[in-house]
Amino acid sequence: TPRRTAVASVINRISSQQTIEFVDVPAQDYYSTNVFTKSVMKDRLPKTVFKSLVRTIDAGEKLDPEIADIVASAIKDWAMEKGATHYAHVFYPLTGATAEKHDSFLSPTSDGGTLSEFSGKQLCQGEPDGSSFPSGGIRVTSQARGYTIWDVTSPAYILENPNGTTLCIPTAFVSWTGEALDKKTPVLRSMQALNKQAQRILNIFGHEDGAFVASTAGPEQEYFLVDRNFYYARPDLLTAGRTLFGAKPPKGQEFDDHYFGAIPERVLAFMCEAERELFKLGIPVKTRHNEVAPGQFEVAPVFESANVAADHQQLMMLTLRKTAEKYGMACLLHEKPFAGVNGSGKHVNWSLGSSSQGNLLDPGDTPHENAQFLVFCAAVIRAVYKHQGLLRAVVASAGNDHRLGANEAPPAIISIFLGDQLADVFEQIKAGGASSSLPSGTLEVGVDVLPPLPKDAGDRNRTSPFAFTGNRFEFRAVGSNQSISGPLVAMNTIIAESIDYCATKIEESIASDPDGLNAAIQSLLSEVITECSPVIFNGDGYSEEWHKEAEKRGLLNLKTTADALPQLATPETIEMFANYGVLSERELESRLETYQEQYCMTVSVEASVALSLARTMIFPAAIRYQNELASTCANLKAVGYEFDTDTLDSMTALVKSLQDGIATLEHAINDVSATTPDEECRHCCDAILPSMLALRETVDKLEEVVADDIWPLPTYQEMLFIK
Ligand code: ADP
Ligand code: MG
Known part of the structure; x- marks a missing residue:
């Protein structure tokens, strides 16, 4: 079987890697x-x-x-x-x-x-x-x-x-x-829009130097590495980027022994070379470590201006793939290459700052600085609350559906994690905002009683899709295979809109009362937080209770790409993108159409691969084994022994279910009654994917019973653990 050949090749692999002498040329010289x-x-x-x-x-x-x-x-x-x-x-x-x-x-x-x-x-x-x-x-x-x-x-x-x-x-x-x-043009336009609005808040706080306020991004990339021999022996990995079949291995990630463990030698050699190549390209890679799943790793650069970070991220993905090849491996960037083990995301850390003001989401040392920080922070909270649907839509893809909304990090419900301290600050502002005489213990912004704000959010919440992490927000729902441009465009634009809203409110009140800056900020913050607090959630995002609670709060829970993509072109979204000159209605609609088409194409390709694998690799293996059982049974009977036919019976039932599964999937693929892009997406989501899943269930059961020497596809065990 191709599988046996692959295993043998991995075992007999002769390393051809060249050594990098960092003594001769120190890393900084690259x-x-x-x-x-x-x-x-x-x-x-x-x-x-x-x-x-x-x-x-x-x-x-x-x-x-x-x-x-x-x-x-x-x-x-x-x-x-x-x-x-x-x-x-x-x-x-x-x-x-x-x-x-x-x-x-x-x-x-x-x-x-x-x-x-x-x-x-x-x-x-x-x-x-x-x-x-x-x-x-x-x-x-x-x-x-x-x-x-x-x-x-x-x-x-x-x-x-x-x-x-x-x-x-x-x-x-x-x-x-x-x-x-x-994807670049809207990033540049959204950065312009954000700068323009951020300047207004800076002006309100007396910073009028006009230094360009750029959005900054630091994307953490997760990926899997598998030996190329396995990769080539798995038509599904090769064509669809993920395994469409594969039984759960006896040992998965339960032991947590891979996470932050020692990096395997071949992998470390790969990382060193990939990083050297990235260094040459001026991409400031900084951290590397093992991730949760076996065979899963992460690399993260130091943040840069959003536009440059987006270009560098694309180069990063290319470099990882190319370098893995040199080391006899395949780098899998798919969001869910293996069912049942952790998927891969790309955490996009986002902030905004200028050369003169530094990071604007860094809480400052003085109450004045903190008041400005709170205004920017409130603008982000408001943006996420108002545009949850858009944020969900820009991370929607066939691959990412296996993470979001599928009991994995993070959930499809967009919420914000603020950390206890910051949440508490906003709670107090909310409590005191309405009345003019503040109850004791209530924060008054902009005056000396404002306490020092958290410098480092010590508490971490890994389950939140959008988390404040001390001096930036981290958008964790982005898929590992995705360009970060779409998410950056969305973040820049919704936050620009929100900052515009906040600046307008404050400007209006100080126009009528020049000494009323503190009062204006106070009332703005409490208004924003009162309206938008449903989006703040500091608990466990995976839990069933949160799903119920989120529904009560009226938050969207768009589980699939088919549900989420239409959010790209709601009237409010169209108006916002047009208002800030980021995307015209036509440009926005063209994106919706393109992404819907991509979703359908991805699902159809996967479905064809699953069908062909099931027919040409799995079915033959299944009937060979069934035949072996049947002839054993017949032979034993011929010489007068009784053979317990349970095994043959259940094998026969599985073969039947395989045939049915193939027929059902084929039927779903050939059904072309959907005519609009919306209907086509729904058909992929509601008919094709469930048939693939049903077929997979049978195939995975077969993998557990068919004779090992006949099974054609490298197993999860082999792919994840043999390095
Ligand atoms: P963790 O895994 O704890 O989130 P990492 O060190 O892996 O931390 O990644 C944090 C990322 O956040 C890095 O890419 C870092 O450069 C980025 N980051 C830090 N400050 C900012 C900022 N002001 N704007 C954008 N990204 C930032
Ligand atoms: Mg992070």
């Missing part, structure tokens, strides 16, 4: 060596050009087109010195993947030679033939013009390959009518 950093720019660009570029990068000023040629020529020289032969505009289509089109620096000349060229225009704008990327109806193939536009704020870098290197230029991808066809 850092950013392949990045066109500010310091490289400073060395290679005329001073005025450099300064103008930095103003665009740091302060969000418009790019001066005059300087493009000079920058292009400097980038080209730098890249060619590093062996680059090509340049690529890298963009981020709605598939969530990274796309690139390569062009050579060389152009033929009339005298039969060649010349290396790279103009400002080539740097700033490209025209990939992106007609086959999903655009959700924005762009029909006949007018397939899409442009890539240089994103100055995300540094250009060099991607190495054993046979040459490529200069990569991060770009936005828009249609010829200017509509965003990608």
Whole structure:
């Protein structure tokens, strides 16, 4: 069986890995060596050009087109010195993947030679033939013009390959009518919107320097590693990224002996190399450790500006996959590669800050600073309360459905964890807000009695989808395989809207009473917290009681992608995205359409793989074993022995149920009565997935009874524990 061959190959594996000598080249010497950093720019660009570029990068000023040629020529020289032969505009289509089109620096000349060229225009704008990327109806193939536009704020870098290197230029991808066809454009727009609103609060508190307030993101990535021999012996892993069958192993994660345990040697070697590659790209990877499930790991960088973090996250996923291959492994980024063991998420840590004010979600040392902190914090709480549906929708995918809403971390109900101290502060504000004479023990914001706020939220709650962790919020519902751009766009925009609301309220009251800042803040905070407190929950998010309680509080519980995606285009959401110039109605609807289509495609591919596996691998193995039992039975009978037919009977029943399961799934796949995208999603969710699950139940039972030497697929035990 392919399984036996895989096991033998793993056992006889000869390591071909090269050693990295960090003694010869210390880790810090690798850092950013392949990045066109500010310091490289400073060395290679005329001073005025450099300064103008930095103003665009740091302060969000418009790019001066005059300087493009000079920058292009400097980038080209730098890249060619590093062996680059090509340049690529890298963009981020709605598939969530990274796309690139390569062009050579060389152009033929009339005298039969060649010349290396790279103009400002080539740097700033490209025209990939992106007609086959999903655009959700924005762009029909006949007018397939899409442009890539240089994103100055995300540094250009060099991607190495054993046979040459490529200069990569991060770009936005828009249609010829200017509509965003990608995931980057809305991130940039949402950062602008957030900055604009945050400045108003800073102004209210007397900070008028105008330094750009950027959202910051630190994504923690979870992933699985399995030996490639197993990967290739599992058509489901190869095609669908997850196992569609597989009985629970005798030992799973019950012992908790993997979590934070010693990292296996091959894995550690892989991590060192992956991290070195990420270092070269200027991606500040910081932590690594084992995760809860056997074979599961995590890597996390230091946070960066949201736009750069999103690009770096895409590179991180590519690098993990590529490096795993070199070490004879496959890196699985799917949210739930193995049923019954922990799935993988991507915790997106989010905050906002500026070069002059620092992190705006850091509680300060003075009551004044704390009052400002509380306003930003209240804005986040309000945003999450008002837009739970949207937050749920931006993490909805076929893969993530196996985590969210499936008794795993975190639940599909969006709530906020504040930690006891901060929750207490808000409770007190709420209690005292309504009356003018504050009962004792009630907080008065902005005056000296405001106590020091928690500097470090010592208590941690792993079950909350959206948690305050001392100086940032952590959005834990994001899927491991997802681009973080969608979640960042949502967070930036809903919080911008909320900050706008808060700023307007405060501005209005101080306009009528210039000395009334403290009172204005006090009444705003208590109003927000009174309205939005249903979304605050500090308890166990997995528990049955919370589900009941959340329903009582009127919180949404959207269990599946089919339920959640429509939240992307509710009237309030459409209005908000349009108001802040982040996504037009058409752009938003195109996203809904694309993601619905992706969900259906993912489910159909999985269903076809399950069907074909069941037919061509499982069924043959089952009847071979059934035949063996039957002939044993017949032979024994022929020589006068009685054979207890229980085993044969139950085997026969399982084979029958396998045949039925195959027929039912096939029927569900072939049912094309759904006509609208909504109906198609529902059909996937309500008919195809349940048939796959029913089929799986039978197959997993078979795995437990069929003779081991016949079973064709590597088992969970083998994949998770043999390294
Ligand atoms: P934990 O597993 O305890 O959550 P990690 O160290 O694995 O902690 O990850 C925390 C992440 O939060 C890191 O990526 C870190 O850079 C990020 N982070 C810290 N401060 C901020 C901030 N102000 N904005 C965004 N992310 C932040
Ligand atoms: Mg975390």
